[in-house]
Amino acid sequence: MMPPAAGDVLAMAGEQVLDAARTAWPGAEVEPGPVTPSVTSYVQQLDVDGHRLYAKLSVCGVSLVSVLRGALGDLATVRARQAAYLVTPGSLMQREATQLRTLAGPAALGAAALAGYARGVLFTEPVAGATLAELVTAEPGRTRELLGLVVTDVTEGLARDGVAASVEQGQIRERGIVDTFARKFNGLSGPAYLRATGYGDVLDGVVTRLRRARRAPTLPGGRGIVFGDLKPEHAVFPDDRAQRPVYLDPGLMRGHAVADMAKLTSRTVLGFIGRPPAPEAARMILTGLDSFVRSCARRLPAAEREAWLRALLALVLQDTTNILTTYLTAPADLPLSAHATGVRDHAREVTGLLDRATAPLMATADGPTLWRLYLARAREAVHA
Numbered sequence: 001m002m003p004p005a006a007g008d009v010l011a012m013a014g015e016q017v018l019d020a021a022r023t024a025w026p027g028a029e030v031e032p033g034p035v036t037p038s039v040t041s042y043v044q045q046l047d048v049d050g051h052r053l054y055a056k057l058s059v060c061g062v063s064l065v066s067v068l069r070g071a072l073g074d075l076a077t078v079r080a081r082q083a084a085y086l087v088t089p090g091s092l093m094q095r096e097a098t099q100l101r102t103l104a105g106p107a108a109l110g111a112a113a114l115a116g117y118a119r120g121v122l123f124t125e126p127v128a129g130a131t132l133a134e135l136v137t138a139e140p141g142r143t144r145e146l147l148g149l150v151v152t153d154v155t156e157g158l159a160r161d162g163v164a165a166s167v168e169q170g171q172i173r174e175r176g177i178v179d180t181f182a183r184k185f186n187g188l189s190g191p192a193y194l195r196a197t198g199y200g201d202v203l204d205g206v207v208t209r210l211r212r213a214r215r216a217p218t219l220p221g222g223r224g225i226v227f228g229d230l231k232p233e234h235a236v237f238p239d240d241r242a243q244r245p246v247y248l249d250p251g252l253m254r255g256h257a258v259a260d261m262a263k264l265t266s267r268t269v270l271g272f273i274g275r276p277p278a279p280e281a282a283r284m285i286l287t288g289l290d291s292f293v294r295s296c297a298r299r300l301p302a303a304e305r306e307a308w309l310r311a312l313l314a315l316v317l318q319d320t321t322n323i324l325t326t327y328l329t330a331p332a333d334l335p336l337s338a339h340a341t342g343v344r345d346h347a348r349e350v351t352g353l354l355d356r357a358t359a360p361l362m363a364t365a366d367g368p369t370l371w372r373l374y375l376a377r378a379r380e381a382v383h384a
Contacts, residue, residue, distance in 0.1 A: 003070030004078050006333040009059065010035065012079060013042035016086065017055045020121035021046055037335040039065045039326050041092075046123075053115050056122045058092040060085045061174070068331045069196075086120035093122040095170040099250040100124070106162030109153065110238075110246035127246045129239050133232035133271050136288075140281040143288025144295070147264065150235045150245055151296075155257060158225040167225050167252045175229040175251030177259055181210070181318045184325065197328040199351045206321055206351075209358040213314040226255040231267045233339070258308060261296065262315030265289065269378050270320060273349055274342025282382050290375055297367075309367025313374055317358055324350050349381040356380075 014032060021030045025048050033045030033052070042057040042064065059067050060081050072078050085091060094117065103111035113125035132150055136143050157163070173179050184193065185207045194200040194207065228251030235245045268289060272282055293312070297305045327344045330336060336344070343350060357377045360370055 001070070001074045001077075003068055003331075004075035006064075006068055006331055006335075008075050009064065009067055009078065010042065012075075012082070013057050013059060014044060016082070016119065017042070017044055017046070017057055017121050020057075020119035021048060021053075021055065021123070024116040024118040024121075024123065025049070035335070037337040037340070039063055039330055039334070039336065039340060052126055053123050054112075054126060056093060056096075056124070057120060058085075061092050063326065064334060065326050065330045068334055069329060090170060091120055092172065092174065093117065093120055095172050096250065097122050098170050099167070099172065099252045102163060102166040102252065103157070103247060103250055106166055107157040107160055109157040110244050111250075112246060112248050124248075127236045127238070127248065129236045129246070131233045132235040132237070132245070133268070135237060136232065136268065136285060137272070137277060137281070140277070140284035140288065143285050144292040145288075147268075147289065147292045148295075150230070151261065151264070153244055154227050154230065154247070154260065158227065158252070164225050167254075171253035172228060172251040173253050176253055176255065177262060177315050177319045177322065180322045184322060185211070193325065193329065197325050197347075199328065199347060202351045202355050203321065203325065206317075206354045206358050209361050210314065210318050210321065213317075213358075213361045223254045223256055225252055226257060226260045227251065228253045228255070228259070230260040230264050232264065232271060233267075256311070258311050259315055261293070262312050263319050265293065265312070266316045266319040267323075269316075269382075270323070270343055270350065271339060273346050273353070273378070273381050274339055274344075276382050279383065282379075286375060286379060286382075290371075293371065306365070306367035309371045310365055313357075313367070313370045314361065316374070317354060317361075320350065321354060324354070346381075353377045353381040 018030060018032060028049045031047040033047060036043040040063045042059065044055050046053050046055050060072055060078065062071065067078060072081055097114055097117040100111050100114045103109045112127050115123040115125050117123065132146060135146055190207065191204065194203045197203060229249055234248045236248065237245055272285060276282065297309055300308055324343060324347065327340045328347055357374045360373050364370065
């Protein structure tokens with residue numbers, strides 16, 4: 001049974017997007033636009049009566065890379081499963097539509113405006129402005145300030161009345177770091193999956209150490225609502241700098257707030273390993289990141305700081321492993337974003353970072369030491 005070709009899956013998704021748009025806006029003139037490269041969902045620009053929108057579709061609730069690696073069978077099987085998935089209550093895009101309403105409603109956060117939802121397809125309005133990743137690159141001296149603004153904004157918003165009750169009705173656990181790590185590196189298919197990356201000899205040891213690190217005691221404190229997919233490209237600062245950020249692609253779920261910090265940290269570091277800035281800018285970004293993380297740790301009771309930093313590092317390294325392996329196993333005929341291509345082109349540096357940064361997890365539980373060693377390895381990776 002042959003895995004489906006990327007062109008066939010993308011063509012199927014494009015047909016389903018057009019069908020959903022014509023259902024949502026009967027009689028409107030719908031013109032398909034460019035497809036946004038993604039390893040997870042199918043994302044495409046559309047013009048509906050001259051009004052630009054973004055359409056987003058999940059294929060069977062799993063990543064496009066998994067589909068194209070044959071995880072769901074051949075093209076005929078994928079088509080049949082997708083037809084059933086699109087009408088399944090609680091599909092991924094249906095939950096994301098609800099979560100965008102939650103962000104804009106009880107959370108009182110800036111969120112991409114929901115334009116519609118039909119036949120498993122989510123339609124949103126474009127958001128103009130620079131992403132957090134772009135601002136940090138352009139203004140590295142503001143790294144601590146910008147990270148703090150986003151984390152504070154999200155934390156306060158998700159703690160507001162009514163948010164938890166809304167999220168409980170449809171969490172998006174698929175985007176959580178721990179859930180993704182457990183799903184990707186299970187005992188049955190994990191070793192074969194790691195071999196497919198081309199760096200299995202290194203990554204096998206990385207995954208083994210991270211599995212052991214997951215057995216550490218859980219952090220004190222309750223499990224509130226977390227954004228779940230807080231990447232630098234999911235926070236957009238409108239052109240008017242006085243405005244608060246606008247957030248894209250939520251993955252709201254129950255969890256400890258350290259998870260959002262971990263994903264933001266992991267993807268910030270990966271971003272400039274994949275597309276290295278000038279040496280001085282890289283130094284300023286890492287210094288700002290270090291200052292921000294340490295300031296967050298200092299707000300905690302002294303007895304909790306080490307455990308928090310250790311948990312942060314374990315999650316950062318899990319997330320980096322998750323996304324690196326996805327990029328490395330993406331079929332050659334699947335278009336990748338500039339970020340994904342950059343990370344894949346620097347895979348040796350990233351695997352080296354993971355190898356050297358996970359080794360101390362077995363030797364020490366000292367959170368500040370683990371964080372300091374991670375930053376040192378990140379500096380080496382970006383300047384390799």
